[in-house]
Amino acid sequence: MTQLSAHFTLEELTHSDTAIAHRIPNSPTPEHLANAKNWTVPGMELLRHLLGDTAINVHVAYRNPQVNVLVGGTPTSAHPEFFAVDFDRPGETPRTTATRIAGFMKKGLIHIDQLILERAPGRVVHVSFDPRGAKPGQPSRARGMMGYQPGGPGTPIDWGYFK
Numbered sequence: 534m535t536q537l538s539a540h541f542t543l544e545e546l547t548h549s550d551t552a553i554a555h556r557i558p559n560s561p562t563p564e565h566l567a568n569a570k571n572w573t574v575p576g577m578e579l580l581r582h583l584l585g586d587t588a589i590n591v592h593v594a595y596r597n598p599q600v601n602v603l604v605g606g607t608p609t610s611a612h613p614e615f616f617a618v619d620f621d622r623p624g625e626t627p628r629t630t631a632t633r634i635a636g637f638m639k640k641g642l643i644h645i646d647q648l649i650l651e652r653a654p655g656r657v658v659h660v661s662f663d664p665r666g667a668k669p670g671q672p673s674r675a676r677g678m679m680g681y682q683p684g685g686p687g688t689p690i691d692w693g694y695f696k
């Protein structure tokens with residue numbers, strides 16, 4: 534196992550059932566791994582702490598561009614850049630988790646580019662940490678978008694849901 538931080542490993546963040554099924558290696562490029570180390574993993578550690586320092590169940594984080602096409606992800610998805618994580622928390626509904634995260638964002642406690650409550654195909658919380666051009670060490674310029682996507686990848690997102 535390669536620990537990227539106290540609570541997240543490279544293996545869990547690059548696991549993809551789709552990649553395995555299609556025998557595609559899902560190893561990140563150096564640039565994508567740097568995105569994870571500089572922004573996504575520190576963001577997930579802060580988020581884990583804000584949520585109460587209990588387990589985060591990662592469904593998927595990195596999908597290389599080939600895997601992203603296979604799952605029907607949009608080309609502009611943050612997953613192929615290693616900026617996004619889909620997860621849930623044992624003992625809490627994704628809706629409750631997402632609502633709590635929206636509260637942290639509104640208070641300025643964490644910089645998230647997009648928070649999306651996804652109902653299909655999995656019931657997960659999607660968070661992305663794209664800093665929108667900020668350099669490591671600078672404050673992130675993440676957009677703080679919050680939405681609900683009931684229909685699965687590529688379907689409309691209600692960006693007013695958590696307002």
Ligand SMILES: [Zn+2]
Pocket residue numbers: 612617618619659660
């Ligand atoms: Zn996602």
